[in-house]
Amino acid sequence: MLLILLALLLALVLSLGVYLHIDKIKSNRIATLILAKIPGGPGALDIVRQPLVTSPLSFYQDPYATSSDPRKRAYVTILYNEAYIPGALLLGYSLRKHGMLDPSMAQNMVLLYLHERLSKKAVALLKESGWDTRAVDHIPHPPGRPPFGRFMDAYTKLRMFELEEFEQVFYMDADTLVLRPFPEIWLYPVPxxxxxxxxxxxxxxxxxxxxxxxxxxxRRLMQHMLEIAPVYEYNEMTAEQGLLDAYWAQVVTILPYTYNGQLGIRRMFPEVWEVLSKHVKIIHYTSIKPWEWHAPSSTLMERKLWWDMWMEMEVDRRRQGLKSLGDLGKATRLGLERHSSDA
Structure with a gap:
């Protein structure tokens, strides 16, 4: 009698439907969180898949170890075309001025660029500025997941993870500028x-x-990010930034804005920028670039910082017996003169 009652109870449960939750994660693979419903009794599983990943830390033997050898550290930037060459040239100068004085700081400057996107003349200028130039292959966006147009080449930035001859890399967009030394950055023992x-x-x-x-x-970590990108949930419109943000969400270390003084802060929160600007070590010219003459007059002071250092770089080039950069920085100078006269 008891067995009959148990059988009837089981049949009743199945008739109402059963929800199965499975969250077993297989190491180093995209796992799935499965919500399966069995309508009206046993039948085919209706599976909804959402990708999960193994922690990025699993790709490192010791993710929180630091290197005490500055030869194993590098500053890295990337160019997808020649539009940012003025920025890369001045970034290189600012690194040599502020980023390599302390013996504990990185003593390497690596510039990645896409094959056939830069002329021989451009590459020669970058080498003169101290960059170790390295041509790399393009990394396309995941199939069916195009980003905003200006980020179409940005997944190529992930090539920086391939620089395994270095134990630490400090990546900087070519529209950044070093204003003050920051040797303490290399003490952060983080991946x-x-x-x-x-x-x-x-x-x-x-x-x-x-x-x-x-x-x-x-390199293995980079390959894994690219492997899961077609199905991974992240903000695909911002390309590699969205992928990095989602992939590293649980373990990323957040740095203070002194290392990334985005001009968006200047435009959105001028009262905050007034205080922050006195301590910013790296300024990031987000949106309009300082070498573009039509930049808004509200950023006049920050563009003057860029132009003053450009002129300083020109003096340094003459001291080394190098040719003037000519009109490369001309747009910034014209923009400054235009807004100064308007004032």
Missing amino acids: LAACRDVRKVQGWLKNINGGILLLKPN
């Missing part, structure tokens, strides 16, 4: 560190800004 993003209208964000990154190269 990835970044500042949070700031955007027009949205203001302060929880997402990271990919313009400044402290990281430990790891």
Whole structure:
């Protein structure tokens, strides 16, 4: 009799439907969180898949170890075309001025660029500025997941994880400029560190800004990010920044804005920028670039910083017996003169 009652109870449960929750994660693979419903009794599982990943830390033997050898540290930037060459040239100069004085700081400057996107003349100028130039292959966006147009080449930035001859890399977008030394950055014993993003209208964000990154190269980790990107949930419109933000969400170390003084802060929160600007070590010319003459007059002071250092770089080039850069910085100078006369 008891067995009959149990059988009837089981049949009743099945007739109402059974929800199965499975969250077993298989190491180093995309796992699935499965919610399966069996309508009206036993039948085919209706599976909804959402990708999960193994922690990025699993790709490192010791993710929180630091290197005491400055030869194993590098500053890295990337160019997808020649539009940012003025920025890369001055970034290189500012690194040699402020980023390599202390013997504990990195003594390497690596510039990645896409094959056939830069002329021989451009590459020669970059080498004169101290960059170790390295041509790399393009990394396309995941199939069916195009980002905003200006980020179409940005997944190529992930090539920085391939630089395994270095134990630590400090990545900087070519529209950044070093204003003060920052030797303490190399003491952060972390696999990835970044500042949070700031955007027009949205203001302060929880997402990271990919313009400044402290990281430990790891080729296998990079390959894994690209393997899961077609199905991984992240903000695909911001390309590699969105992927990095989602992939590293649980373990990223957040840096203070002194290492990524985004001009978005200047535009959105001028009272904050007034205090922050006195301590910013790296300024990030987000949105309009300082070498573009039509930049808004509200950023006049920050563009003057850029132009003053450009002129300083020209003096240094003459001292080395190098040719003047000519009109490369002309747009910035014209913009400054235009806005100064308007005032």
